[in-house]
Amino acid sequence: MKLIVGLGNPGAQYAETRHNVGFLLLDTWAEKLKLDFRPKFQGLMAETQEAGERVFLLKPQTFMNLSGRSIRELTQFYKIPSKDILVVHDDMDLPLGRIRLRQSGSAGGHNGIKSTIAEIGTEEFWRLKIGIGRPLAGWDPARYVLASFTKDEVPSMEDVLDRGQEVLRLWVQDESNKAMNMYNR
Template sequence: MKAIVGLGNPGRDYEKTRHNIGFMVVDQLAERWGHDGFKAKFQGLFSEVRLGGQKVFLLKPQTYMNLSGQAAGAMAAFYKLAPEDILVVYDDLDLPPGKLRGRTKGSSGGHNGIKSLIACLGSENFPRLKLGIGRPVSRQPSASYVLESFRSEEQVHIEKAIDTACDAVELWLEQGMIEVMNRFNGGEKA
């Protein structure tokens, strides 16, 4: 069993914002895999699919970004998932819009959703797939920037990055994060 947790904030007001790119990837995966719909479970929107005989869970925490770990922790406890079997997909200010980076583990890097996951899973040893959203070009605070929609000139990079992120998730399921890192880290924008 494996799980993909996309980070974001619930509700229409946040639907297309930079902070919700993790939700966007999970939605694209669900569409790609033909899932049977999300249901309310584990303080999130949850779905289960079978890929090549393997159960794969999709989760979009509905606890807001800063408490994402509560939903992921509840799912992990229920299914007895090791942190290494939970791939977290989220936004990264330090990567240019559209760029991807995988990691096998690590600190939160200041991301509050990841801080919550580390606290609730009791470990930093879960794989991550970060999607670049870039930094604000003005002196705008990061907290307001991440809650804005992508600019039209960013949209083409973001749509391609979401599709490429889905490819990376599928590669993780088949071959692991090292292969994802070899293929997607350090390259050009998606």
């Protein structure tokens, strides 16, 4: 069993924001796989079979800062080890359009990752970081992550969502090294 979590904030006002790229990627992949999300574990969950593996997709509905609660509930119920968890989230330290798959690490200032580490008790889980770039001088970072992508940024994000789906597929198939070699540039 594997769990892929997309981080974001619930509600229409956050739907197309930089902070919600985790939700956006899971929505895009679920649409391609013709999956429906249903409420469960303080989140919205979908399930599929990929490469003979049972795969859960989870979008916590607890708001970003409490995302770990939803993740903990699902992982405890299904007894999913941390090595089989992949969390998709935004990263201001990566330029817009870049993605990076990592096996573990610190929260790096991301509150959704901080919550996940606190709730599951380890930093040893996979992350797919999606670059959203840094705000211009004078922009409040909190306002920046909650802002929508500009018209000029949309093509880059569409490309990221396509590449991100391929990373998810490779990760599920235990081809993480291949995914990192292809996309961590």
